[in-house]
Amino acid sequence: MSAISPQVPIRPSDRPSRGDRIFRGFTVGAAMLALVTVLVAIVFLANEARPALSSTGLKNFFTTTIWNGFIGQFGILGVMVGTMIIATIAMIVAVPAALSMALFINEYAPRKVGRLLTSVVDLLAALPSLIFGMWGRDAFQQKLVPVARWLSDHLYAIPFFRLSATDVVLVRSSFVVGVIVGIMVIPIITSIARDVMAQAPRDVCEAALGLGGTRWGMIRTVILPFGRSGIVGGILLAFGRALGETIAVALIIQLTFDINWHVLEAGGSSVAGLIAVRFGEAxxxxxxxxxxxxFALLVLTFCVNLIARRIVKRGQVK
Amino acid sequence: MTLLDDAPLADGAGAAGGAAKGMPEQPKRKVRGLTRPEWAEYAIALVAGISLALLLRTLLDWDDVMGSAIIAGIAFIGVHYLIVRERTSPDVALDKVVTTMMWTVGAVIVAMLLWMLSYVAVRGLKLLNWTFLTTDLSTTGSLEEGGGALHAIIGTAEQVAIATMVVVPVAVLTAVYLHELKGRLAGLIRFVVDSLSGVPSIVAGLLIFTVWPGYAGIKASAALAILTLPIVTRASEEILRTVPDSLREASLALGAPQWKVVLRVVLPTARTGLATATILGVARMAGETAPALYTAFGSASVNLNPLNGSQSSLPLFVWDLIRVPDQRQNDRAWAGALVLVIIVLVLFATARWLSARADKKLGRR
Incomplete structure (x- = not known):
């Protein structure tokens, strides 16, 4: 295609030129790198995990809470459930806050306030989890003690909020870690929710307002139903991120291997935090x-992530 | 928002012009902001809420300030709801309650962020000085004064630079494959990139540890690259999507081969966006601790060679020193954290500035 002479008509062809083929080769190569990484990850991690799995037995690995390197027993039931507890608490904190932020920025806030809050949310996403962990450990968790005390005093009807003894410590708990991880994942939900909510048909929104509806009425009847799948997907993505959160958890929590349902008390566990703390001297x-x-955590986050992306995508097609 | 705020006024004036002739001039209705009765409602509710809380406080003999404030807030919302419902309708009252709660959530999140940043600043400024930035910890005992994070800063710079040099080309080329070439494997690649984006940071470190054992800065770079590759790829794809198709079609119609279209037209057009994505990726990498834990491992002295031997990085430095029960080491950790936060803030502000400038150039907003 390099020398174009006006006499010879150019014939359009499906066959890419040599330059295009080389270029295509480069991009395919780069794109395949991600695929290779994932395959290598699966093979190597599975291979390295084998000794422990064979000494524990696959059934015990998933169903016991005993973690003892000397007798070669590794049961991850406790840490897995602990991870789930922390991620669930994180969601309870993050979902209402993040959705309010998304609606506030998109629908309610004056433009300047909205722009400020957008920056704040983006900055929340950009700050390292190490910083959240340090602030949580040294400043924030002391402020959460009265909250935990109040919950255990007044909401003891909910079994999770009961304390096993009256003199237990209310810091370094799943509750504290969950709240902090919740703050960390707010930006994930907010940004996805904002994207899908902004796609709600503007004429229907205005019709709702024009019929005399309030803003909240419009949000409830138009925007939320329209953005539902995107919102659910965003929440699941944030859940996946909360499951894998490492450093903030490892800094604050007091690691246990048993399942601790008393979420307000010190002691909890997370797979990622466990690895970060123990791997060095193991x-x-x-x-x-x-x-x-x-590896088990990777498979879990992978599944959650996959389902979340599916749901988000389904929402976008509509 | 724009349609609602600006259009009705103009349209209304035009369309109603004929019918409204001869009618007395209506005062312009304000679309934004509060009317006088609304101000009054807020004021009354606020007074009522605070006095109710004070009353309860005296009657029940509380001394908990936070609790009283929360009671006052709840009372304010309740009283406000009742007043507005009396004057207008339950729907409007509910809308007001929701509005108040959203402002509260926004304010709480801003306050949290400011609290966190100022806390880091206060704790960090205690030790942050020139010595801290220009010495390492190789000759400083844990109880001695002095010493600093030079080795960690160098480590972070090297590890992040190497990772960026790998990630950016690969991510941009992958995005080109996904969006420009739309090759046969695009579905599969997108799936793989999606699943990579869910990898927990500590698992990325574990992966490098199993594949490439031993400690070196470049291994931390590899783990960081795995973590940021999906983020930058996704951002780049979004940016390529904003390049208008007319540009591509025009260049293809002029006889340019596709590689030239991408390299000379599409990517230069997307330049600013790609730079923003890169900067945010760098900020992300600079703050990641977990991937470096068992790959770079950390050390107390300067190691200029990223290819060999354990190397520190700012997050590792902070992580190691914050976990020991020793005041001086913790102070060092906080100073390191402040350096980290400053780096992230500077990168973040740069990215913001770049994208704001690009928006202005394109006439958006």
């Missing part, structure tokens, strides 16, 4: 156990 066999736990 024996080779325990390292294998930690890699197995990490």
């Amino acid at each position: 024996t080779p066999l325990e390292r294998s156990g930690l890699i197995a736990a990490g």
Whole structure:
């Protein structure tokens, strides 16, 4: 295609030129790198996890809470449930806050306030989790003690809020970590929710307002139903992120291997936090156990992430 | 929002012009802001809420300030709801309650962020000085004064630079494959990128540890690259999507081969957006601790060679020192955290500035 002479008509062809083929090769190569990484990850992690799995047995690995590197028993039931507890608490904090932020920025706030809040949410996403963890450990969790005390005093009808003894410590708990992780994942939900809510047909919104509806009425009848799948998908994505949160959890929580349903008390667990704290001084066999736990976490976050993306995508097609 | 705020006024004036002739001039209705009765409602409710809380406080003999404030807030919302419902309708009253709650949530989140940033600043400024930035910890015992984070700053710079040099080309090329070439494997690649974006940061570190054992800065770079590749790819794809198709079609119609269209037209057009995505990716990498834990491992002295031997990084430095029960080491950790936050803030502001400038150039907003 380089020398175009006016006499010879150019014939359009489906066959890409040599330059295009080389270029295509480059991009395919780059794109395949991600695929190779995932395959290598699965093969290597599975391989390294084998010693621990064979010494524990696959059934015990998923159904016991015993973690002992010396006898080679690695049960991840406790840490897995702990991870779920923390992520669930995070969602209870993050979902209302993040959705209010999304609606506030999109529908309610004056333009300047909206722009400020957009920056604030983006900055929340940009700050390292290490900072959240340090602030949570040294400043924020002390402020949460009265909240935890109040919950245990007044809402003891909910079994999770009961305390096992009266003199227990109310810091370094799943509750504290959950709240902090919740603050960290607010931007994920807010940005996805804002995107899908902004796609709601503007004429229907205005029709709702024109018929005398209030803003909240319009949001409830038009925007929320329209954006539902995107919102659900965003929440699931944030849940996946909360499951994998490492550093903030590891800094604050007091690690236990048993399931601690008393979420307000010190002691809880998370797979990622466990790996971060224990891997350094672990024996080779325990390292294998930690890699197995990490692999299980990877599979879990992978599934959550996949479902979330599906749901978000389904919402966008509509 | 724009349609609602600006259009009705103009349209109304035009359409109603004929019918409204001869009628007395109506005062212009304000679309934004509050009317006088609405101000009054807020004021009454606020007074009522505060006095109710004070009353309860005296009667029940509380001394908890936070609790009283929360009671006052709830009472304010309740009283406001009742007043507005009396004057207008339950729907409007509910709308007011929702509005108040949204302002509250916004204010709480802004306050949290400011609290966190100022806390880091206060704790960090104690030790942050020139010595801190220009010395390492190789000769400083944990109880001695002095010493700093030079080794960590160098480590972070090297690790992030290497990771960026790998991630940006790969991510942009992948985005080009996904959006420009739309190849046969696009579905599969998008799936893989999506699943990579869910990898927990500690697992990325574990992966590099199993594939490429031993400690070196470049291994941390590899783990960071795995983490940021999906983020930058996704952002780049979004940016390529904003390049108008007319540009591509015009260049193809002029006889340019596709590689030239991408390299000379599409990517230069998307330049600013790609730079923004890169900067945000760099900010993300600079703050990641978990991927570096068992790949770079950390050390107390300057290691200029990222290819060999354990190397520190700012997050690792902070992580190691914040976990020891020793005041001086913790102070060092907070100073390191402040450096980290400043780096992130500067990168964030740069990205903001770049994208604002690009928006202005394109006439958006």
